[in-house]
Amino acid sequence: MKQVFARPESLKDVATHFCPGCNHGSVHRLVAETLDEFGIRSETIGIASVGCSVFLYGYFDVDVIESPHGRAPAVATGAKRARPDRIVFTYQGDGDLAAIGMSEIIHAANRGEDITVIFVNNTTYGMTGGQMAPTTLPGQKTSTSPYGRDISKDGSPFKMAELLANLDGVAFSARVALNNPKNVLNAKKLIKTAFRYQVEKKGFSFIEALASCPTNWGMNPLDANQRVTDEMIPYFPLGVYKNTANL
Amino acid sequence: MQTASLEKIFVKGNEAVAMAALEAGCRCYFGYPITPQSDIPEYLSRELPRLGGEFIQAESEIGAINMLLGASAAGVRAMTSSSGPGISLKQEGISYMAGSELPGVIVDIMRSGPGLGGIDASQADYWQATRGGGHGGYRIIVLAPASVQEMYDLTMLAFDLSDIYRMPTMVLADSVIGQMKESVTPNPRPDTVLPAKDWAVRGREAGEVQNIVKSLYLGDGEMEKFHWKMQARYQELAEKECRWEEVQTADAELIITAFGSTARIAKTAISMARDAGMKVGLLRPITLFPFPKKAYAALSGRCKLFLDIELSTGQMIDDVRLAIARDAEVSFYGRPPGAGSLPTPEELFEQIKKNYPAHV
Ligand SMILES: Cc1ncc(C[n+]2csc(CCOP(=O)(O)OP(=O)(O)O)c2C)c(N)n1
Ligand code: SF4
Ligand SMILES: [Mg+2]
Numbered sequence: 001m002k003q004v005f006a007r008p009e010s011l012k013d014v015a016t017h018f019c020p021g022c023n024h025g026s027v028h029r030l031v032a033e034t035l036d037e038f039g040i041r042s043e044t045i046g047i048a049s050v051g052c053s054v055f056l057y058g059y060f061d062v063d064v065i066e067s068p069h070g071r072a073p074a075v076a077t078g079a080k081r082a083r084p085d086r087i088v089f090t091y092q093g094d095g096d097l098a099a100i101g102m103s104e105i106i107h108a109a110n111r112g113e114d115i116t117v118i119f120v121n122n123t124t125y126g127m128t129g130g131q132m133a134p135t136t137l138p139g140q141k142t143s144t145s146p147y148g149r150d151i152s153k154d155g156s157p158f159k160m161a162e163l164l165a166n167l168d169g170v171a172f173s174a175r176v177a178l179n180n181p182k183n184v185l186n187a188k189k190l191i192k193t194a195f196r197y198q199v200e201k202k203g204f205s206f207i208e209a210l211a212s213c214p215t216n217w218g219m220n221p222l223d224a225n226q227r228v229t230d231e232m233i234p235y236f237p238l239g240v241y242k243n244t245a246n247l
Numbered sequence: 248m249q250t251a252s253l254e255k256i257f258v259k260g261n262e263a264v265a266m267a268a269l270e271a272g273c274r275c276y277f278g279y280p281i282t283p284q285s286d287i288p289e290y291l292s293r294e295l296p297r298l299g300g301e302f303i304q305a306e307s308e309i310g311a312i313n314m315l316l317g318a319s320a321a322g323v324r325a326m327t328s329s330s331g332p333g334i335s336l337k338q339e340g341i342s343y344m345a346g347s348e349l350p351g352v353i354v355d356i357m358r359s360g361p362g363l364g365g366i367d368a369s370q371a372d373y374w375q376a377t378r379g380g381g382h383g384g385y386r387i388i389v390l391a392p393a394s395v396q397e398m399y400d401l402t403m404l405a406f407d408l409s410d411i412y413r414m415p416t417m418v419l420a421d422s423v424i425g426q427m428k429e430s431v432t433p434n435p436r437p438d439t440v441l442p443a444k445d446w447a448v449r450g451r452e453a454g455e456v457q458n459i460v461k462s463l464y465l466g467d468g469e470m471e472k473f474h475w476k477m478q479a480r481y482q483e484l485a486e487k488e489c490r491w492e493e494v495q496t497a498d499a500e501l502i503i504t505a506f507g508s509t510a511r512i513a514k515t516a517i518s519m520a521r522d523a524g525m526k527v528g529l530l531r532p533i534t535l536f537p538f539p540k541k542a543y544a545a546l547s548g549r550c551k552l553f554l555d556i557e558l559s560t561g562q563m564i565d566d567v568r569l570a571i572a573r574d575a576e577v578s579f580y581g582r583p584p585g586a587g588s589l590p591t592p593e594e595l596f597e598q599i600k601k602n603y604p605a606h607v
Contacts, residue, residue, distance in 0.1 A: 068363070100306060100308075102306060125280050128280040128282055128285055129285060131280040143289045144288050144292040144302075
């Protein structure tokens with residue numbers, strides 16, 4: 001019998017701790033498939049950030065550095081400069097990258113570090129129990145925005161893929177989603193493009209993945225998926241915002 | 248002043264901190280999510296807007312502590328809270344606040360470390376809190392609650408002490424005290440006579456004194472003068488503000504010393520020891536800075552054997568050693584913080600038996 005579907009080699013054969021319907025698992029898989037397809041698993045260094053994806057090292061069969069909250073792009077910079085022949089990627093949540101880590105991501109991007117950043121935007125602080133994130137949508141209720149995000153006081157959600165595309169140092173920036181098969185296939189294609197930039201030493205690449213967090217949204221997985229479609233994608237349009245080398 | 252009802256309420260330690268802050272007149276809170284303290288920003292994000300106050304979830308703990316610096320410099324009561332990793336980030340701001348003689352309340356609900364560590368209870372930030380965790384050489388006032396009631400009362404006290412002594416003041420608790428629920432009497436704000444904040448920035452009319460909140464001292468002798476002034480203030484604190492609790496120390500042959508949650512566990516172990524006919528007492532510092540040295544000196548004049556218990560590999564013991572009489576001895580029992588390392592009363596009872604003087 002022909003095998004048509006298998007676990008990517010870059011992922012370990014273990015169960016994850018992610019909640020049912022969480023998109024972190026899907027993003028893990030797409031990144032792992034990409035590492036397999038480029039044959040770069042053994043030369044890849046992952047940088048885990050602080051959030052629900054901190055346990056990256058438990059799932060990816062690659063060497064991993066666990067960085068302080070928000071500092072993954074700086075840690076990745078150090079690792080990549082020390083070992084320029086390795087593939088270095090960070091994997092960060094929206095609280096990690098767009099709140100506490102805003103300075104590190106902007107500066108790493110602006111320096112045009114030859115790294116790949118996977119940014120998982122679920123509009124909340126998943127790991128700490130659903131507080132407001134920099135990407136929380138206007139009016140969205142969270143445990144620290146109990147009356148809904150008030151943009152007159154809390155500001156508007158950051159659109160990171162667009163924001164980073166404005167920097168000269170950024171070579172590739174795109175936003176993807178995982179809410180239907182078509183978007184998953186497209187996400188796979190663009191994640192692969194992001195890594196291709198690094199493989200071909202063409203500069204800083206950035207992927208923003210819109211993701212569900214059913215647990216902290218207080219929804220079942222299907223409704224959470226629907227929210228990605230109905231509320232997130234209209235606010236955070238999918239697409240390629242920068243592709244300097246036309247890869 | 249808000250009118251607090253004196254009916255008992257049943258709340259979490261972290262909620263008690265938030266309630267006390269509101270009763271103390273705190274109307275500005277700046278925070279950032281981190282377990283095990285997120286109940287504090289969550290509570291205040293709900294309640295502060297109702298009172299016309301300001302709640303900001305900052306972009307980071309660095310943002311939050313500097314918002315606290317700004318609000319305190321503007322003369323209002325303000326607070327921030329966090330846990331280990333976030334408190335480390337706040338240290339730069341705390342140093343600036345200390346250097347600028349600013350009040351401000353900082354709550355640390357300790358979790359284990361170093362680094363990302365874990366979310367279980369810890370007492371391993373004792374040094375960081377009591378030695379002035381940032382650069383330059385300074386102290387802050389540190390209060391260590393051991394119950395939910397004390398979370399409430401000491402938060403209230405923190406605002407007063409902070410205003411009186413113009414020093415950043417820390418409430419140093421841990422995830423056990425922060426997360427447990429107990430009944431609390433929500434005491435009303437005391438009518439403490441507070442010094443006027445005539446140093447605060449407010450904008451000024453022509454001819455009025457210019458208020459500058461700063462920590463830069465370049466002139467010959469200026470920095471030294473600042474340090475001596477602060478030393479005198481620390482001395483005054485030591486004389487007037489030491490607080491501690493003693494349990495059954497009068498006839499004790501062995502005195503346990505511990506703060507916060509380990510003191511709670513020790514109390515149970517002490518009653519087990521008393522039941523077994525052993526004369527064991529407890530000395531629990533409530534102010535960690537100023538450290539109640541006189542209480543140790545007095546007790547160690549009679550009882551020569553101390554057992555220091557901490558949820559760390561030993562930090563407060565440094566202060567105990569310096570405070571007890573020269574001919575007294577202190578032994579140590581501690582466990583590094585982390586999942587599963589909170590000692591049980593039975594475990595501490597074993598330590599009491601091991602350390603209890605042979606001659607009695
Ligand atoms: C300095 C510091 N502050 C706060 C925290 C607590 N913390 C742990 S995870 C997290 C946020 C995670 O949210 P996000 O980055 O959006 O990731 P998600 O869990 O949603 O994937 C925070 C604030 C920490 N570990 N360190
Ligand atoms: S809390 Fe949210 S982000 Fe974290 S694992 Fe669960 S669904 Fe995923
Ligand atoms: Mg998130």
